[in-house]
Amino acid sequence: MSPLMHNSAFEDNGINAEYVRFHVKKEQLPDAIRGIKALGIQGVNVTVPHKEHVMSLLDGIDPLAKAIGAVNTIANENGKLIGYNTDGLGFVEGLKKAAGDRLENKSMLIIGAGGAARAIYYTLASSGVRKIDVTNRTPGRAVKMMDACPFPLDSSFLTLEAAENELHEYDVIIQTTSIGMFPHIEDSPIKVNALKRGSIVSDIIYNPLETSLLKQAKEKGALTQNGLDMFVYQGALSFQKWTGIFPSYSIMRDTVLQQLG
Ligand code: ATR
Secondary structure, eight states, X not given: OHHHHHHHHHHHTTOOOOOOOOOOOGGGHHHHHHHHHHHTOOEEEOXXXXXXXXXXXXXXXXXXXXXXXXXXXXXXXXXXXXXXXXXXXXXXXXXXXXXXXXXTTOEEEEEOOSXXXXXXXXXXXXXXXXXXXXXXXXXXXXXXXXXXXXXXXXXOEEOHHHHHHHGGGOSEEEEOSSTTOTTOTTOOSSOOTTOOTTOEEEEOOOSSSSOHHHHHHHHTTOEEEOTHHHHHXXXXXXXXXHHSOOOOHHHHHHHHHHHHO
């Protein structure tokens, strides 16, 4: 989706540029990064499995990306390669659209403790949200993520079962695992019986646009958000790092939606 999305934004802004994909093998990552400078490439996105390892190959890392421990965006700033992480910021921008600008006082629950959860958890904490609990299949992984967070938080780990029973405690529930993603669209990480009416349930999956979790949450009277906003905003924020221009959200979103059918 990213090439289509970014190329539509380049065209819209009259920028003579093209976003293309390269498949980089692990052992060739240092050469690929050197190539950015040699070829005069203005910026890149980095995806799984290179987001962590790439950090040691850059000239500078933005503090938030350093805290998260992963880079998804590199900008070539006058010959210096600077690493950023727009995943969490993209999520937070999207969440503000659904929940309003004042996120600080909301109590939140994150489901999952992988790379996406980490970016979202740390970025929310860095944005001033104080109550962010975490639930995950593997407790140790979640606790490690929570303990390493450099921002002050009032945060507890809950088992998936406890989280299901306590869902009514949360204003915002954020689903970050791959459960429910195409083609396993019937799966859901958690039962929503205890959901508070009017709460927000945000699932970072965008294929399908409505996961089984979101469908059930909507039936319980929750406001739901799919992963499209996060995907588009992380891209828009990367685009801004490369060009200095914040692109049209609606043009990028429509391009992705067209592709998703
Ligand atoms: P990403 O970097 O995309 O977030 P990841 O690091 O593989 O992906 O993390 C996947 C998340 O989904 C984890 O929280 C994982 O739980 P564990 O830490 O217990 O592995 C969760 N997850 C994936 N498949 C799962 C499943 N079938 N049941 C429960 N949790 C699952």
